[in-house]
Amino acid sequence: MKKTEPRIEPYTHPAAGWGALKYVALNLLKEKVSGGNYRTLFGQNQPDGFDCPGCAWPDREHASTFEFCENGVKAVAAESTSKRVTPAFFEEHTVEQLMAQSDYELEQHGRLTDPLVYDAARDRYVPIAWDDAFALIADHLNRLDDPDRAAFYTSGRASNEAAFLYQLFVRMYGTNNFPDCSNMCHEATSRGLPGTVGVGKGTVTLEDFEHADTLLLFGQNPATNHPRMLGELRECAKRGATIVSINPLRERGLERFASPQHPVEMLTGGSTKISSVFIRPKIGGDFALIKGVAKRVIELDDAALEQGLPRVLDIAFIAEHTVGFDAFAEDLRAESWDAIVAESGVPKDEVLQLADIYARGRAVISTWGMGLTQHKNSVPTVQLLSNLMMMRGNIGRLGAGLCPVRGHSNVQGDRTVGIEEQPTQAFLDRLGAAYDFEPPREHGYDVVRSIEAMLAGKLKVFIGLGGNFSIATPDTPRVWEAMRSCDLTVHITTKLNRSHLIHGRDALILPTLGRTEIDMQNGVAQGVSVEDSMSMVHISYGMNRPASPNLLSEIAIVARMALATLGSAKVDWLANANDYALIRDGIEKVIPGFENYNERLKHPGGFHLGVASRDRVWNTPSGKAQFLVHGIEFDTPIHRARTVHGERLMTLMTTRSHDQYNTTIYGLDDRYRGVYGQRRVLFANQLDIEMLGFEAGQRVDITSVWDDGVERRADSFLLVAYDIPRGCLGAYYPETNPLVPLSSVADGAGTPTSKSIPVLLCASSEKQREAA
Template sequence: MSQPTPSFMPYKAPAGGWGSVRSLLRHGLGEGARTAEGARQLQRQNKVDGFACVSCSWAKPAEPHPFEFCENGAKATLWELDKRRVDAGFFERHTVSELLTWADHDLEAQGRLVEPMRYDASSDRYVGISWEEAFAIAGRVLRDMAPERAVFYASGRASLETSYMYALLARLYGNNNLPDSSNMCHESTSVGLPRSIGVPVGTVLLEDFDHCDCILSFGQNVGVNSPRMLHPLQEAARRGADIFTFNPLYERGWERFTNPQEPLAMATGTSTRISNAYFPVRAGGDIALLQGLARALLDLDDAARARGDARVLDVEFIESHTNGFDAFEAWLRAADWQRIETESGLSRDDIESVAAVYAQAKSTILIYGMGLTQHRHGVDNVRMLCNLALMRGNIGRPGAGICPVRGHSNVQGQRTVGISEKPELVPLDRLSEQYGFEPPREKGLDTVGTVEGILDGSVEAFIGLGGNFSRAAPDTARLEPAWRGLALSLQVATHLNRNHLLCARETLLLPCLGRIEEDVQATGAQHVSIEDSTTCIHGSLGISPPVADTLRSEPAIVAALAQAILPPERAALVPWEQWVGDYAQVRGAIEATYPDQFRDFNARLHTPGGFPRPVAARERRWETESGKAEFHVPEVLCATGFEDRAGRYRLITVRSNDQFNTTVYGYRDRFRGIEGTRRVVLMHEDDIAALGLDEGEHITLVADFDDDPEVREVGGLRPIPYRIPRGCIAAYYPECNPLIPVSHHAVDSHVPAGKSVPVRIRRGAGAPIPPGPAPE
């Protein structure tokens, strides 16, 4: 299928504004759109009596705006309401081999999956089957398989109810092989925060934005990844809070914002300045940056002591609540400013200017995204951020705290209710008592372990609850052919994607209801729940008529799978059919398993603004081995895990404005001024000139790892001048995943290190980005 004609024009407008409105109208009126139904549902999005957005997981306010959705959230809603259908008739017209040549966007743009299907190798097509046949096939394959050879993957979309049932199914089956999308993004948070402050989640609630007077942001693109967050940021900026942004690429959302819900601003074209200053730190330079900020803070404290003034450091907090400060202080005093400047790419003056403001702020929120977590030393990044917060006591009081911005809608929540490969994070003893079985105690496979298992043949079955695993995971070029060696690939999904076309010996495609659609079971219309980035739990009710009466809900599919693949005596331990008939019973079971987290779950389900789970660090209780928050001394200053050398660039993989995770809604990256293509490399203009590259010339990125024998390259790319540090380049995810070996991941957390990939640039188109037509 053809793509639009590429064009490149710097975008000068603010985030939001008429650009956002035009984009929404384009998608709302486009091919496949159910315009009237879309407008009706958008009015209910992220509201107490409505449904939780299926896109990002940003907090939902108790008093929502009239339109409590952002541009990308609206795209996700309209995508789910697509009137087009993918059924067996679609596959009569298109073989799987043909569809593998299509671009990702074109596959998902065919519409909603509406009937269960099985791949038929003789015709190279999916064919329709009954639900009963699908479950029987899954049962036949999985009952005869050693439990450790099957993987139960979950994307971040599934509700808390579905996630709890799915995790329980995996453990009843006999393993903890429960990788999820958090393994690919914020696992460095889940590892780093507990070591520093004793909890795996952030400490900030939405109301803290009303009380902060300083915000520091690291490696997070608010305008694309969590645009509704711009509302509290705008309010903070207007009342005078100081906001500083550290990110390799200049992103429009952190610069200026016009709120589409403010008629005067829309009419006059006025915008709000978000950041006081924007600092383009080098990819992987955040440890050095944070060391510089902390050292500057220490110097300011020394000067205050010499003058007899009030201390800059929160000494009382440090002495009462922390451990390890002496070693951290010694490390700071030995810091070399020249190394800090070289590694961070920022000047000492700039770093000290921010530290001076931070030193005077009463309450500071420290925000971060995958720009910190997706590095070889991403855990060190997270822990260094905690160090900076601890120095000023900015945890456990109003207007202050750590704020990791999670991505997919319920990626944090599914972890809360048991989807984890780490048995120590799950109350297995309570599950044993609750359901009368002995849960497996061995550590399961995460995303990296799953990829490795598929590559070496030790994984034989993959059950996917949403997502596009093979496209999102690293080592794509090796993973895709290996996928065909699986005994079973079973995918629960709403739209067709590339992973579904990688057919195993048995391949099943099971269509499910979307969160926006009405889910009627034995006791009537069902509510579900999700957890947002700030640990608040929200109810969600879909009322849109399902796109087909052949769809089943995710809880119903999980329950049927359990009854098909578990031995009868195991399946009988759980009242699956009762749970499907009444999701409130599932919430009752969640409360029984996690009584401290979900007290009065059903009664509080529709609390305006959600009800927050208890987080010990918010109360300055530290669930660490020492019983105190821990300062951490990293062993490195560069988070990339590789050395710089002539001709080696640090590649940052990024998403576009017309994209959420692996779902590509279109070919407009409005904020970066790119339209009609995703085959670009964003580069500093001096790097382009130094290489002698011409406008329109094609280049190839070649992976440049010292210890990887594979040849990895992605070609058919055009260099585009952009505001980015020299030596750093950026290109789109997931197209560049073939450049990332499965071994290139964060230490301890195993997050694929997609924000700092060593590459060389070769002139010439090379092999085009798979899949898709030849380069323009």
């Protein structure tokens, strides 16, 4: 495939449309997907097919004949590629040589075929028998003087069955050290919503989108991160719903959308306008903006009460279902409009406009992505949004509710079945009773605490069930130092990535089946189940032949690790690995809501797991939904840095390009933002570029401003003039992850603050430009 020449070229077309179909074809060609595997696409998100290994957006009963999107095709093509990474590949490449390759280049090598162990003397990975690999893991784990000296990471691609068996193994081993990808994305949702509505999940289903008249989309870019969501938004827009995009970046996918699934729109060159209103808070300004909207709702209600008009607040809902409203209302009335405007970065008239839209809505859905969750104040922000929705009863009724849009396909399901470093005592009681053992009771390490423990020498074994830990995490050089201090690192994976090269003294790469591949156990094809963003649980069957006869399923790998480490006195691990229905029987015994699990999975589209707050059942200490009071913060790291550096201090948000999914780089284009053939770009307001004494097209170095004496920098980024608020910058991760301090996390959630990094810019040197 011909390499794209680096260029900046504004994109003026609708999102998706013929451009998406063109890139679908190009990606299938680039990955050399064989003829038989092309047909796999028509089994994606179908009753007898497989669940998309990309995002967690739900499917409509798995009934469409064309239920995939451009980024879903990229994920499937990457997994269905005919390119292979065999042991011979590693004979030709040392780890040091591979480290010099880009993340994109590593992705392009293809599927791993055989288990590998690191040979330090030759700086190469070499083949190892599966039994020997499991024996090496067991030896390291059983030699530790404390189970808490090991950590067990989970990626959101793991199935319910693999995740449940994994957590059972690890808890029987004796630790709750479960760092997982939730810790880096929607942890603020998982920790924030239980304090208001009693459960850390959304309250809507796709049916609610059919009845909503207003949608508020906070901090997300569906065209890139969950493109099938645009299909729902298109239908909402066509029937006249008001859609508001609330994001520092005015993303093209939320302006106009041409649906590849609607022939008339494609053939006529038509498109659908999605958002009718764009609100542009500065980075980190969402909390103050939401508080301003809530304050205006109180003002509108006060005026209505005074004039004898219908109330704006849902007084009946507040009285019957909530506590704490009076204190919340008092706090809103006392809040300063000047502070709201200054801290949100949104003019007061736009705040009032947004409040009026919300107040007119009879059925309002609020959605949000990581634009809300990767800040210091992300937990209060999620709780304040929940408060706003409760003010007008927009939780637990048709067409209304809270809708956190999760990233990876089963990140929510993994948490549901026990991948949780802070398990409840009730869960541990049920797990112990079902499997006749005493689970560990102390809370374990999340992602950031795991890295800190490695750096302190407290954590010596790291096992990763999927993912790209060393690149997904913040403060990249320190994470690499931490990983290299381990005695053993293990990665269960489908393709080569950077983390396999950032290894411990001993290291294993264990190749596994992908979601698209047939999983035969004892001659019977096995299905695995996942839970999407809206709590729908459904089964997935692979359709492709495995990339190698020497691959094992994730479940088989977990089971054989457990058998080698613990034996089979308590659990017949191999029986579970041979029949996944047995694992689902175990989930049914331990996790409420999974009654008749195996039987309910037979229904096309699966079943809804049930969310108590959707039914207006509030699992809170008070038994009611709880209004919580939070003030605007005026003493954050960004505030303190700005007092020192003035207007030269910028706030950086990391973001994905359109050609990546999480840390997987499929290509070097970000066409909706007009970027082609490159990734080291920095989006900035033209006025800020001029104020700082630079020019668009110039290369700059980025340095973090933090108070721990550690220099954090990312060099040689191309300045691109972009429609972004003053004082704000945008750039891609993982290239800018080195700028995120390990200690900069969300209060109450521990999520890295990757959307609000205080930075300074300086001109790149000639030497740095040449290196780039």
